[in-house]
Amino acid sequence: MRIAILTALAAAACTSPQIDPGAYFCGPDGACPEGQACNGPDNVCVAASTAKPFECGMGFVDVVGDDTAATGQPVTGLGCVSIQFTTLGCLQAGDIGDWFQFDVPDNCAAVKVDARVSFPVAFERLELQLSKANGPPATMESPCSAPSTADSPEEVRCLSAVLEPGAHYAIGVVPDGTQNCDARCANNRYTFSFQLKAP
């Protein structure tokens, strides 16, 4: 009996953990369990033979010509306390950034912007930059109210800054050059949102 139990335990100990394709999202640098690879369209780990290259996917638009603060997509109609502007975007390989420009109403006593971008950890990390009056952009990062967890498939980065009423600003979503699989996954899709509010 004892020998049988020991043999059964030994046999059980010989197996590797079973991880089926589709069970995990891709990790940083497109990491996946052994024998699996990162599927570009949905950043899910799948059987290596069925993995497809990156594509922006449904609803994630790569707008042409919005690579600088001066040429960014205009966001209009913002009040001192605005509704939240949200958009889905995509940065293909070689895209240096997507910019969103807006004017702060000049009748605000004080105003700040809270911006947030979330993106899969599988591909190149993104950061938020702020530019005033089409000047040189500055990378800004603030603590997020709902940060991503350690095993989350998405990373969140936030920006919070006090703005000057009546001034022209642009916020950029740009790749930060890290975790891009040695340039093999220098792309990403993202959800960007921002809102003007009282400080």
Added chain:
Amino acid sequence: MRCVGIAVLGVMLMSGVAPHLAHADVEPVGLPVPRRARRQDVVIDIPGERTTNNKLLLAGIGGAALIAGAIGTYFTLDWKSASDDVAASQPTGEAWTPRHVELVARADRSAGRAGIAYGIGGAFLLGAIVTYIATEPKSTRQIIPTRAPTVTPTQGGMMLGKMWSF
């Protein structure tokens, strides 16, 4: 099993007849000597007894097997814990991170160590079994002849006995 009956026909002889045999501690005359048993002889098998050293040896080998088995069990449980944490057949909603890689590595490590421990424990167990069999002490057979009567000196005389089986 045969029943053994012993009847003693006591014949107390006067001490003057055999004064040199009148001591109780004198070996009885006519004790059986191991030889081929006849049909009427009383045969007694006396099982051998293991020595203390032999018992210690067996206990040591068995204990080593038990310890190795316990170590194997520990690593099996560790393997199971790590394996359960990382194994998945349904979407987990988690990204594949270095933490998961470490869990897989730990599971594989523990599986290997458990296998080694079970191997060593099995070898000890086998060794204990072989040693137990190989060092089995021999039993001795005592044959008590029933044909000839025995004469046993006693205090102040002697005792005449006769044994048979039925």
